[in-house]
Amino acid sequence: MIILRTPRLTAHLAVAALFGSSLLLASCADADTTSNTSSVSSSASDSPTSPVSDSSAEGTGAGNGGTDSGASMLPSGSSSSADEAGQGVGGNASETEEAPKTSDEAVSEAVNRVNRDYPNKFGGWVFKGDTNFDSAADLTYAKVEQAQQGNAQYETLLIFFHKGEYLGIDSTYPQQVVSTAPSSRGLEVVYKDWEALRDSGDANAAAGKYTSTVTYYWDGAQVQHEGRIPNTGL
Numbered sequence: 001m002i003i004l005r006t007p008r009l010t011a012h013l014a015v016a017a018l019f020g021s022s023l024l025l026a027s028c029a030d031a032d033t034t035s036n037t038s039s040v041s042s043s044a045s046d047s048p049t050s051p052v053s054d055s056s057a058e059g060t061g062a063g064n065g066g067t068d069s070g071a072s073m074l075p076s077g078s079s080s081s082a083d084e085a086g087q088g089v090g091g092n093a094s095e096t097e098e099a100p101k102t103s104d105e106a107v108s109e110a111v112n113r114v115n116r117d118y119p120n121k122f123g124g125w126v127f128k129g130d131t132n133f134d135s136a137a138d139l140t141y142a143k144v145e146q147a148q149q150g151n152a153q154y155e156t157l158l159i160f161f162h163k164g165e166y167l168g169i170d171s172t173y174p175q176q177v178v179s180t181a182p183s184s185r186g187l188e189v190v191y192k193d194w195e196a197l198r199d200s201g202d203a204n205a206a207a208g209k210y211t212s213t214v215t216y217y218w219d220g221a222q223v224q225h226e227g228r229i230p231n232t233g234l
Helices: 006-045 103-117 194-200 204-209
Strands: 125-131 140-146 156-162 165-169 177-182 186-192 211-218 223-226
Touching: 103 125, 103 140, 103 156, 103 165, 140 177, 156 177, 194 204
Parallel strands: none
Antiparallel strands: 125 140, 140 156, 156 165, 177 186, 186 211, 211 223
């Protein structure tokens, strides 16, 4: 026998309709709130902000001033950075300027960098105080040596700076700097010429007889060199 409970069903539908209306009203209220929130977020994102740019350039090569192009790991221009502050909401444009790095700070950062970028198998590179760093000069250097040295034939790197900013190193070929001296154009560097020593057949004790002199200078845009960078065949 089938029993129809129409009144109870109608009551359920009425209750459902009532709650449905409440849910619909709540949904509309939430939608309005969301719309208002989105409007506020949109307004905030449209507000002007202070643009900040930070750029740096690093390349390789010492230019065409020397006889051995590509021997030097120097960029075609100096590394630079700029911070600019634009006019924000209710504010005026302003400029911030970083204080120049001290010699210790700049050299320490550069030594860490060459140990990362140009590692060696002799305990890394160590700085022993040989530098003429000057944050106002076009070209200055800091010399590092391989940490572990078994004899008088050990490798060095010259780290170059322009206006206190890291530029690069003198060469990725094995080199040993015998001496550095300022010249009328820049920096005069005397290297041991291990290739010439090898070809001569002389003992290592005669290494001091075989050298090559290279002058590094700043041409207004990049580092150039004159003279033969040795040991490119080692």
